[in-house]
Amino acid sequence: MRKGISFASSLLTVIYLSIMEKIDFVVNGTVTSPQGFSAGAASADIRKKKDNRLDLGIISSKEICEVAGLFTDNKIKSPSVILCQKRVLEGKARAIVASSGCANASTGEQGFASAIEMSALAARVIGAKPDEVLIANTGVIGVQLPMDAIRAGMKKIVMKPDGGHDFERAIMTTDTQPKEVAVTVRSGANTFTIGGVAKGSGMIHPNMATMLAFLTTDASVTPAYLKKSLQDAAAISFNMISVDGDTSPSDTLLIMANGLAKNELITGKSGMADIFQKAMNQVCIFLAKAIARDGEGATKLIEINVKGAANLKEARQAARTIVSSNLLKAAIYGNDPNWGRVTAALGRSGAQVEEAKLDVYAGKIQVIKQGIHVPLDRTKAVNVLKQKEVPITVVLNMGAADATAWGCDLTEKYVEINAEYTT
């Protein structure tokens, strides 16, 4: 009887959602798309190579924001991450300052002092208190922040209501494409926007936040729900991508919510929670896929769908292990239909597998049936691999849990980029 009722009420919700709620991509959306946010960037020439590119930026809100953050689980964290984590715990902020070129990691007490000073300098630019500024740095590890350059650069920053694109460029390192997006949610009388920017593109691997990503929203959200929805969105987006298995001491994901949309406050229990989560997921998955697609040296996005795992943990583990396999990544780069590399990675993933139940599909073509390789129409299989997005589906038939992970192919270019990064 209970089942019947809950079915009916969830059906009702779906109808309600489809009529009353809408999520739309904002044209040229970025972190300054939500109301009340501005951003600015400058060149501080933090890199050794003095090429005058943008490498220092600030996002700020005219009102104080609720904030939530997720950070690297690497045991060696940068002083900037440690400072940022502490400030996020305090729960409120007005701005994020970020730079590229130097990670401020493995820099000890001097690095910690630099992080404090850098956030204070940014606070002065926007007229906030120093501890209202969150911080993130990306770049080479083991080098101190060039504070003279940062002091000079900070003076050049002009905050603009459409400055999100400049900010995005300032956090890029080996990224070849900017990664930014915004969606607007209309739900009854309520309208709000979520924007986001991210940078990859090496040292990217599942296990919290795996890169820099900053989200902004003008939605009015309780701190508790903001945190939960960020965690839930990260679990199916940033935590499901891999470029090379390496996490960095700087990985940071932040969200600032300033409430200027004046929507009905979203709590975990409110009807709007679902649509807020959907919009968060959409923004985070968009950015995560953009990071995977733009992995160092990548030519293709790989999507691994695991279906029918015994439980969610194993589904995610399997998807991430397969998408991280160097051998598979290299085979996909070479358009080589070597499905044994899918099963080899699956078999070491820790997920429960019964070979005789296993089906594998490349695109819509079944390549393994009940554990046995299906005689190939090689041309068809190669054609799937030649696409810019290569979807592989692994059906375990062990349970009901599904997960998707994204990664990229492994190319000579990846090696080239990483063989000469500091030089």
Add this chain to the structure above:
Amino acid sequence: MRKGISFASSLLTVIYLSIMEKIDFVVNGTVTSPQGFSAGAASADIRKKKDNRLDLGIISSKEICEVAGLFTDNKIKSPSVILCQKRVLEGKARAIVASSGCANASTGEQGFASAIEMSALAARVIGAKPDEVLIANTGVIGVQLPMDAIRAGMKKIVMKPDGGHDFERAIMTTDTQPKEVAVTVRSGANTFTIGGVAKGSGMIHPNMATMLAFLTTDASVTPAYLKKSLQDAAAISFNMISVDGDTSPSDTLLIMANGLAKNELITGKSGMADIFQKAMNQVCIFLAKAIARDGEGATKLIEINVKGAANLKEARQAARTIVSSNLLKAAIYGNDPNWGRVTAALGRSGAQVEEAKLDVYAGKIQVIKQGIHVPLDRTKAVNVLKQKEVPITVVLNMGAADATAWGCDLTEKYVEINAEYTT
């Protein structure tokens, strides 16, 4: 008081060992160096490319042997591995048959029938019972063994007392160098020999046996000690190498001991156990390093020494994680002194780390001191990286546990090889 006694007695053992016991490398040593073993190989043209190279081989002993084995922990095991595991459990064998070109993995019941037939064919060549023959196959996954070719090839095999070198060539796939060794142990009146061969060189990663390796010995050893000493030697050799993080469904390590050296039976408690273990370790580490050095596309051997970890498990985990980092491997390939990649990998290894206690050395040059990067004499650091063997030492100062892992650099050539393996 007890401490004093045990110190004195262990001192005594060392002196006794140094006078009475000796381990020497055998010139051109291989699996047929121990008494009573012969081997043979033939070309069965198992590969699609009909290039007439050796790809089918047998090692046999004139007397029945005690055997021990360790196998892949990948959940998808080849039918050959399943059959071999079963026969090793029975405890005795006379021969090993192996082939390259086709892994007989993901081949289901037909693959199991092929494994049974292939071992029966080998048994006929050497005049043994079918279930006295162990089996291993390496090569492409998902393809059935070409049994006609194998039947024909088997007829061409001639067993020779110095056939180990041919056998070794028959198991090579993308290996560029054969990997074989033998050591002779003299201990008082006892003399015995241990020989070994192995093949790499992709899909190589810690977690049992990570490749094919076959050991032979004429030593007389109890089955229980043979098994234990194989496990102990594998833990510090084959389980401490990584080429690319991938384990295969075919990984197999086997030892056959025929007792023909007529030495005093070695048990876990006998005085000879120590020297037997030392010799086993020497053979296994030699082969493991040879596999790492010859990783697909590799130009260098990387050696990661972790010292002062909180416990042995963490020491091993840290060493293996660092040696497996794509970013570090690419940096070492490019002679790029990017020590942040060592600490980034260490930080995600799961080992307890306190950054302020951490010292890192490249060769003998200290590059990180108490967590902070030491200002570099870049030329000196680059010179360490330019060596054919690059030793990096990570001192955690958290406890007393040490471990060493070996791997190789990541090169464009690795990508090239693996982008076109089946084509």
